[in-house]
Amino acid sequence: MTHQPEDNALVALLPLLTGTSDNPLAQVLTVLLNAAMKHEWEKHIGAAPYERTEERNGQSNGYKVRSLSTRLGKLNLSVPQVRGSEEPFHPQSLDAALLSEKALKVALAEMYVQGVSTRRVSAVLESLCGTSISSMTVSRASAELDEVLKRWRNRPLGGIPYLQCDAIWVKIRQDGLVRDAAVLIASGVNEEGKRSLLGVSVSASESELHWRSFFESLVARGLRGVRLITSDDHSGIRAARRAVFGGVAWQRCQFHLQQNAQSYVPKEEMKREVASKIRSISTASDLVTAQGLLKMAVKEYEKTAPKLSLWMESAIAEGLAVLSLPETQRRVLRTTDGLKRVNKELRRRFRVVGSFVSESSCLRLASAVLMEISDGWETGKVYLTMEKLEA
DSSP, rough: OOOOOOOHHHHHHHHHHTTOSSSSSHHHHHHHHHHHHHHHHHHHHTTTTTTOTTTTEEEEEEEEEEEEEEEEEEEEEEEOOOOOOOSSOOOOHHHHHHHHHHHHHHHHHHHHHHHHHHHHHHHHHHHHHHHHOHHHHHHHHHHHHHHHHHHHHHHOOBBBBBEEEEEEEEEEEEETEEEEEEEEEEEEETTSSSSEEEEEEOOOSSSHHHHHHHHHHHHHHTTTTEEEEEEEOOTTTHHHHHSSSTTTTEEOHHHHHHHHHHOSSGGGGGHHHHHHHHHHHHSSHHHHHHHHHHHHHHTTTTTOOHHHHHHHHHHHGOGGGGGGGGGHHHHSSSOOOOHHHHHHHHHHHHHOEEEEEEEEHHHHHHHHHHHHHHHHHHHHHOOOOOOOOOO
16 A cells, blocks of 8 residues: 655644744744655655665755744754755755844844944843844854955956045044044946946045045056046045046036035125036036037136136036046936945944944945845946947
């Protein structure tokens, strides 16, 4: 007579369904995962329990207990073991449980980054999962996250025609003092028109040295083919850009140019007029037209606003490089607005922390936020229609 296996999974679920279990959700998940792994085990060896067949691929070797802490609570899983099989057996059902545990560890690491004490982390975890966690586990989870973020920061780059850079300032505690540190960010549009966040760096060092080191790290990772760099006129970026990307066209952010111009306007009633003129220059149909309009504006303000005239002659010219590109590409490359939205999200997350305990803790949180944003960009729609650059 053929052996009829008993449906142990259904039997095990009965007390859970009748409300006699202390933690029904965790136990239901345990039963279902154990049943799924057992089903995978049967498919792997090609035979049901107690079934004899020539096609059988290996023998049962008992079970190995695996404990996992998940958002539903602690799961005690029974992982089937196989011996004598041509290929090693690894149940895919277990990967789902491991993914849940990984998500929990990432959440723990982020709490750690944001300065939540181990005691509070344990309290939060106990309320969510019914179990506590040690400071060693929190530190280990943080180290695991650090390794993932490090790989992301060091991943190889390729052809990036358009590079955008920006920086924000944060507070970091060093030697008992709170110091300012710069967070440098770079994004790029690749040859297929998809954008991504290329890298991030945190340092309280001199501006030029920091920018140069950051640019050199991008090049060392394989960054090539840069045709245009868009950024604000950050301290130190000019010298660093020339040293690393000599000969690459620079587009000074037109939004910041408008803001900078206001400090050179001598009268309040002139501000709207000046802003309109700068806008007409920046959005001209071509470079020659823009240069003509700029020359007229410089001459017009020579007597009424001499400081403005001198500033416009040099600064506005630095914001016209984008006019050599196809019109379809100018709008998103004339400013660093795309990075401004990224910076806004970073500031929102940094505000919770206040001042960081070290540069590495700031880099950890910044990297986690940027990696998440970049993943969304890379899997989303094409950001920019790429056309052949004009000579």
